[in-house]
Amino acid sequence: MHYSRILSSAAVLSYAVASPLNLYSTRADAPGPTCSKADSSELSCHSTANVSNTCCFNSPGGQILLTQFWDSKPVAGPVDSWTLHGLWPDNCDGTWEQFCDKTRESKDITAVMNKFGRTETLAYMQKYWKSNDGKDDSFWQHEWNKHGTCMSTFEPKCYTDYQEGQEIADFMDKAVEIFKTVDTYKILSAAGITPSTSKTYTLDDLQAAAKKVHGQEVVFNCKNGVISEVWYHYNVYGSAQSGKYVPAPVVGSPSTCPKTGIKYPPKDGKDGDSDGGSDGGSGGTPTATPPGPTDSPAPGPTATGSPSTGSPSTGEEFSGRGYLNVDKGGCLISSGKWYTKGTCATYTAAGTSSGFTLKSSKGACGLVNGRLECGADVTGATFTASDGKLVSDGSPSFYASKDATSGHQETVYTNAEGRSVTLAISWKGM
Structure with missing residues (x-):
């Protein structure tokens, strides 16, 4: 399972007597492939x-998860910080691969990090990437062996002048780097959600706090009503090592926490009233596996389900972040095409003096030779709305050459010109 922190029973090799990897320090400045x-x-x-x-x-594995633990019993990691669990490459449909390359599995992460001069990352890991059984290196091995070996951009063929173990050091670096960008302790504290021996919280409050910073919902997992883990979802432009991580809707297994009465116990037994924490990770491994699929994430909006099917929700304002739903079923993906089988793209609607603009992860949205397109080279258009429907050039009607319910991605047009399918597009805010 994704959750399993348990690890091989082999004792962790000490740095002093470890493999010859410890004898070298050859840090590469540019990790991974040059894209x-x-x-x-x-x-x-x-x-x-x-x-x-x-x-x-x-x-x-294009749906990449940054996962964190809150371990209060037994305590692992700083009392004012969550800890790092791992970086997981889930597939785009909620499934995942695991233990993909036995030949590249590691038995000594500490030695690898020292070989490549990643001593700062290693010191950070020793504080914030903790196992609750005290065998941190075995925990790191498990995360690389199970998840890292399944990430395509970390394969040796992707490196120029590849050195054995280089991809392992890069994987650890990237997990720590992304972890530092989402300090869950501070995120929750800013919303008044602090560890307490008496208070309880709602799942909606937790989600609202995380979404305010991450921009998307996350997965909170609980055991017997006690919070234990959070999963942040991303998609990536380029390689996992050096590409751009974009917060993504959840795909896969949902939060296992109850809607109300969620306990967030302090690690030191005292109520946490401070406004912030340390600059990084947090507590160790969950002591039990919550229900749900092995190691995997929670369901985000898909083109075949809520919020993207059915009739447009009349009257909802095009503002902020949301989805562009199609009345025939499905939604618009990030290129501006209509699709019914995949994940709905997140759009941003920004007001102007005469209407609003739309932008997806690919870039601004506009009209290119009568087609609705979004991309880096597209000149953004100003849209309006009428009765909750998107309007272009005064009309709420859009067109497609055929029905996307067949599974094809269909171009959306602003004129009929013999096209057989008429569409209405509405906004569903996040």
């Missing part, structure tokens, strides 16, 4: 092209 702008132009899980360069495009 051109063109190679990095497709967002994982959202590609509309047949991407063949999996050194610069994460596939099949």
Whole structure:
């Protein structure tokens, strides 16, 4: 399971007597493959092209999760911080691969980090990437062996002048780097959600606090009503090592916490009234596996389910972040095409003096030769709305050459010109 922190029973080798890896320090300044702008132009899980360069495009594990623990019993990590669990490459449909390459599994992460001069990262890991049984290196081995070996951009073929173990050091670096960007303790504290021996919290409050910073819902997991873990979802432009991470809707297993009465116990037995915490991670491993699929995430909006099917919700304002639903079923993906089988793209609607603009992860949305398109090279258009429907050039009607329910991605047009399907597009705010 994703959750399992348990690890091999082999004792952790000490640095002093470890493998010859410890004898060298050859840090590489640029981790991973060098990806051109063109190679990095497709967002994982959202590609509309047949991407063949999996050194610069994460596939099949394009839904990358940064996972953290809150361990209060037994305590692991600083009392004012969550701890790092791992970086997981889930597939774009909620499934995942595991233990993908036995030949590259590690038995000594500490030695690898020292070999490549990642001593600062290692020191951080020793404080914030903790196992609740005290065997931190075995825990790190488990995370790399199970998850890291399944990330396509970390394969040795993706490196120039590859050195054995280089991808392992890069994986650890990236997990720590992303972990530092989402300090869950501070995120929750800013919303008045602090560890307490008496208070309880609602799942809605936890989600609202996380979404305010992350921009998307996350997965909170509980055991017997006690919070134990959080999963942040991302898609990536380019390689997992050096690409751009974009917060993504949840795909996979949902939060296991109850809607109300969630306990957030302090690690030191005292109520946490401070406004912040340390600059990084937090507590160790959950002592039990919550229900749900092995190691995997929670369901985000898909083109075949809420919020994207059915009639448009009349009257909802095009503002902030949301989804563009199609009345025939499905929604618009990030390129602006209509789709019914995949994950709905997140759009941003920003008001102007005469209406609003739309933007997806691919770029601004506009009209290109009568087609609705979104991309880095698209000149943004100003749209309006009428009765909750998107309006372009005064009309709430859009068109497609055929029905996308067949599973094809269909171009959306602003004129009929013999096209057989008429569409209405509405906004569903997040």
